[in-house]
Amino acid sequence: MKIIKRVLAELRKHQRFLITTHARCDGDGLGSELALAAMLKRLGKAAASPALMRGKTAYIVNDGVPAELGFLPGVDKVGRGLKALPAPDKYDALIILDAGGVDQLDWIWPHLPKNKPIINIDHHPSNDISGVVNWIDEDMAAVGEMIYRLILAARLKITKDIATCLYVSLDTDTGHFCFSNTPPYSHIMAAQLLQTGIKVREVIKPLYENKLMGDIQLFAECIRNIKLLLGGKVAVAFLTRAMFRKFRSFGSESQTYLTVLRSIKGVKVALLFRESEQGPAKVKVSVRAEAPIDADKLMHNFGGGGHHRAAAATLKIPLAKAYAIVLNQIRKSL
Ligand SMILES: [Mn+2]
Known part of the structure; x- marks a missing residue:
């Protein structure tokens, strides 16, 4: 070639x-x-x-x-x-x-x-x-x-x-x-x-297979608080600064969380909102999506990108605001 x-x-x-x-x-x-x-x-x-x-x-x-x-x-x-x-x-x-x-x-x-x-x-x-x-x-x-x-x-x-x-x-x-x-x-x-x-x-x-107890407890807390939205088509999870402090862990790769979210029956879009560990308000949104939703295009709306089925973006706004605007965009695309 x-x-x-x-x-x-x-x-x-x-x-x-x-x-x-x-x-x-x-x-x-x-x-x-x-x-x-x-x-x-x-x-x-x-x-x-x-x-x-x-x-x-x-x-x-x-x-x-x-x-x-x-x-x-x-x-x-x-x-x-x-x-x-x-x-x-x-x-x-x-x-x-x-x-x-x-x-x-x-x-x-x-x-x-x-x-x-x-x-x-x-x-x-x-x-x-x-x-x-x-x-x-x-x-x-x-x-x-x-x-x-x-x-x-x-x-x-x-x-x-x-x-x-x-x-x-x-x-x-x-x-x-x-x-x-x-x-x-x-x-x-x-x-x-x-x-x-x-x-x-x-x-x-x-x-x-090298995780600390805090990583597992953070994972458990995150999974316990999953939200199912839009008729069960969208699954959302959050990792917040308060959780990082509580469990003294910044968690594993986003993929670990998203794998669980997308494994729920009926879920087409899995979203993980991750607050930045320090500094001014910043949220990383990672998404896994099934066709016809295009993860790359979706994240382009927020200055990010990736692949058709997996993408991410970083929004320099507080978590609640980021959640609201991303969900709004998904509602339009579904
Ligand atoms: Mn790569």
């Missing part, structure tokens, strides 16, 4: 890279970054400065690393927050993975130099970043799948470390191979990753 060759050519053209992904980095974002960094190392590339000076070969800067992803090989090399951002003269090109668009990069975008070539790899149709090469393919279950194809195209070996990172990408973005975005190829790719010798249990255990 031509676009993969163009991405490879662009990667070969530069020597030092800065890699990043969307805010509240997830399994696909981080897994893809780490697998790509490992690939660049095998291509003989270095990445940007501070890491290089510490004798490391890949430089990644994210807004943070979720605790459950702390076991991924190479994660100790990931820079956390803007303070980890290297000076622009320390790298030649930017690689942006799984971003979804400029909005989802708001934590880092204004701080990035505007004169660097951007290699933009994503599977979100909402991606509006313009790079020197833009590989956007919404038929890919995960960006990890795109990185996998890239590594194969470069005829490089899939090591166990790379396989672990890519398996996490695939598993998290397909909801354990259950979402409608899971093509046959995802299963073939998973089988090939497992053939490197990695074990499913060794990946799944730290990822999903």
Whole structure:
């Protein structure tokens, strides 16, 4: 495929890279970054400065690393927050993975130099970043799948470390191979990753079975207060600051909650409203929707986006207000 060759050519053209992904980095974002960094190392590339000076070969800067992803090989090399951002003269090109668009990069975008070539790899149709090469393919279950194809195209070996990172990408973005975005190829790719010798249990255990009691109690409280609306077609749940304080937990991935909401018989739209942990009033709305409701289009109304069946938006208003306007929009679409 031509676009993969163009991405490879662009990667070969530069020597030092800065890699990043969307805010509240997830399994696909981080897994893809780490697998790509490992690939660049095998291509003989270095990445940007501070890491290089510490004798490391890949430089990644994210807004943070979720605790459950702390076991991924190479994660100790990931820079956390803007303070980890290297000076622009320390790298030649930017690689942006799984971003979804400029909005989802708001934590880092204004701080990035505007004169660097951007290699933009994503599977979100909402991606509006313009790079020197833009590989956007919404038929890919995960960006990890795109990185996998890239590594194969470069005829490089899939090591166990790379396989672990890519398996996490695939598993998290397909909801354990259950979402409608899971093509046959995802299963073939998973089988090939497992053939490197990695074990499913060794990946799944730290990822999903490492919760604290507070996380479970917060989950219980959230689920107890589910609202069913519009004749049972819409299920809504809330995570509030008061709950975070009470249970000393910020909860698990939104997906954990949304999976329960959408599993209720008759539910077509599942919504999770999550208050920001601190600072001025801000609410993240995550949605899972069945056809004919388009989650991506729905969240576009609020400056967000994602995929047709799964999307999110962040509203800079109080929770009650966000709830009212989102519900109003859904009422119109149903
Ligand atoms: Mn993704």
